[in-house]
Amino acid sequence: MRNAPHKNSRLKSYFAHHLRVALASLGRLYAQPIATFMTAAVIAIALALPVGLYIALNNVGQISSGWDGSTQISLFLHSYVSKADAEKLKQRLQKHKNIKKIELIDKEQVLEQFKEVSGFGDALKYLDENPLPIVLVVQPRITGGQADITTGLVKELGKIKQVELAQLDVQWVKRLYAFLEIAHRSIWVISSMLAIAVLLVIGNTIRLDIQNRREEIEVAKLIGASDAFIRRPFLYTGLWYGIIGGLLAWIITLLSLMMMELPIHKLALLYQSDFRLSGLGTNNTIALILISCSLGLTGSWIAVSRHLKDIEPS
Numbered sequence: 001m002r003n004a005p006h007k008n009s010r011l012k013s014y015f016a017h018h019l020r021v022a023l024a025s026l027g028r029l030y031a032q033p034i035a036t037f038m039t040a041a042v043i044a045i046a047l048a049l050p051v052g053l054y055i056a057l058n059n060v061g062q063i064s065s066g067w068d069g070s071t072q073i074s075l076f077l078h079s080y081v082s083k084a085d086a087e088k089l090k091q092r093l094q095k096h097k098n099i100k101k102i103e104l105i106d107k108e109q110v111l112e113q114f115k116e117v118s119g120f121g122d123a124l125k126y127l128d129e130n131p132l133p134i135v136l137v138v139q140p141r142i143t144g145g146q147a148d149i150t151t152g153l154v155k156e157l158g159k160i161k162q163v164e165l166a167q168l169d170v171q172w173v174k175r176l177y178a179f180l181e182i183a184h185r186s187i188w189v190i191s192s193m194l195a196i197a198v199l200l201v202i203g204n205t206i207r208l209d210i211q212n213r214r215e216e217i218e219v220a221k222l223i224g225a226s227d228a229f230i231r232r233p234f235l236y237t238g239l240w241y242g243i244i245g246g247l248l249a250w251i252i253t254l255l256s257l258m259m260m261e262l263p264i265h266k267l268a269l270l271y272q273s274d275f276r277l278s279g280l281g282t283n284n285t286i287a288l289i290l291i292s293c294s295l296g297l298t299g300s301w302i303a304v305s306r307h308l309k310d311i312e313p314s
Contacts, residue, residue: 025236036244039205046198048252048293050191051280055253057183059277073154075136076165086134089162093138098153101139129147131162155310195295202241202299203306207236210307217311224250227308234304235297242296246289253280 029036077086083106090102138157140150150168158166210217220230261277268275280288 021232022236022239025233026240029237029240036241038146039201040241040244040248042201043198043241043292043295044248044252046194046201047245047249047288048189050194051249051253051288052188052256053183053187053277055257055280057180057187060180072168073138073140073157074165074167075134075157075160075163075164076167077134078164081134081162083134085162085254086136089160090136093136093157096139099138099309102139103137103139105135105137135174149207166254198245198295199299199302202238202296203303205241206238206300206303207307209234209237210311211305214311217308221311231301231304231308235300238296238298238300238303239293240296241300242293243289245296246292249292250280250288 077089081089083104086104086106089103093099094102138153140153154168156164157163217230257277257279264275266275
């Protein structure tokens with residue numbers, strides 16, 4: 001029973017010491033506001049760039065999320081296929097497991113649509129007969145990860161004897177998804193390179209701090225201070241740099257979104273869309289701060305481990 005109060009006292013003393021060291025490290029940074037801000041600003045810019053790219057791709061992904069549902073396969077039938085035969089083909093294909101919906105567009109409807117989009121309406125009046133075929137518009141059952149199924153369906157439908165040409169209307173959407181995948185991977189590469197840059201910036205800053213406090217460290221070692229005791233204030237300095245840099249990166253990202261939101265909303269209105277930019281959100285903001293803190297701690301740990309052992313009292 002007597003050991004419990006003693007353990008509680010040691011635990012309180014341990015946390016109280018960490019709190020004092022953390023506040024003292026913050027006080028040192030506060031005493032040098034310009035140098036602290038410049039270092040934190042470099043960290044913030046390095047973090048804000050990949051975050052901005054991530055937000056941009058996330059918004060593009062939201063815009064294109066419904067495009068898969070508009071994927072269509074146009075089946076252009078041979079000119080000799082009658083409307084009755086086309087209806088029979090439609091009914092047969094409707095039972096296909098990978099087909100969600102089929103719409104039949106007869107020759108007259110195809111001609112009217114062609115007149116609207118081609119600009120040759122007057123010239124088409126002089127034709128003796130309608131040269132355009134019946135079209136079956138097929139909407140396949142697909143998701144974003146089933147592009148191969150759609151491609152296979154196009155090949156399968158193209159082999160039907162009544163079909164002259166099977167054409168996938170939104171191949172460009174699949175190309176866009178491939179581009180987005182490349183962009184996502186590029187963000188990871190850029191983020192990794194900038195994370196290394198942040199580690200170097202923090203590591204160099206801590207190294208200079210260690211050199212400036214060399215005499216203080218030598219005295220501490222002379223009186224028996226452990227490496228963990230000496231290392232602790234520098235680790236908290238790196239942590240504070242990470243916190244301040246992460247918060248600045250969040251502010252930079254927020255201000256950038258605020259500047260872009262109005263022009264993008266006006267552009268969306270021109271396309272009869274209510275699209276609005278989405279930001280980081282709470283979870284991603286917390287993740288940004290945690291990543292920034294981790295980089296700060298890691299950079300300071302590497303610098304302290306590398307340079308502290310070189311300082312010994314003479």
